Amino acid sequence: xxxxxxxxxxxxxxxxxxxxxxxxxxxxxxxxxxxxxxxxxxxxxxxxxxxxxxxxxxxxxxxxxxxxxxxxxxxxxxxxxxxxxxxxxxxxxxxxxxxxxxxxxxxxxxxxxxxxxxxxxxxxxxxxxxxxxxxxxxxxxxxxxxxxxxxxxxxx
Numbered sequence: 344x345x346x347x348x349x350x351x352x353x354x355x356x357x358x359x360x361x362x363x364x365x366x367x368x369x370x371x372x373x374x375x376x377x378x379x380x381x382x383x384x385x386x387x388x389x390x391x392x393x394x395x396x397x398x399x400x401x402x403x404x405x406x407x408x409x410x411x412x413x414x415x416x417x418x419x420x421x422x423x424x425x426x427x428x429x430x431x432x433x434x435x436x437x438x439x440x441x442x443x444x445x446x447x448x449x450x451x452x453x454x455x456x457x458x459x460x461x462x463x464x465x466x467x468x469x470x471x472x473x474x475x476x477x478x479x480x481x482x483x484x485x486x487x488x489x490x491x492x493x494x495x496x497x498x499x
């Protein structure tokens with residue numbers, strides 16, 4: 344069992360890191376741990392932003408529970424209402440595409456900076472049966488995942 348605690352997220356970060364893959368029933372990796380949506384439990388609290396000293400020495404979660412309110416059910420209900428497409432009819436290639444795209448992008452970044460066009464070209468190679476919209480969404484998700492994990496960084 345892996346426990347990951349993330350503090351001081353805004354709604355966008357919460358969605359990108361956790362809700363989007365969970366609602367789309369996609370496996371995801373966070374802080375080096377692999378998560379499967381059907382085996383993952385999530386708790387979401389709303390409260391004041393924690394300062395670094397409030398998170399030190401493992402006290403962050405205690406402070407969250409004391410000063411925040413559990414909004415998990417409300418947030419998940421809103422996410423479900425947003426109508427996130429479920430991959431019920433996804434082909435094995437489509438399911439594997441984000442992982443393959445992530446790996447190919449990491450390899451591409453080792454050669455230097457990549458543009459969004461570069462990333463979507465890689466997605467087109469890996470996902471020829473997908474629509475341009477699906478390839479762009481996969482490109483965006485993988486790029487944001489790599490940026491948020493520190494694997495990639497923005498350059499001017």
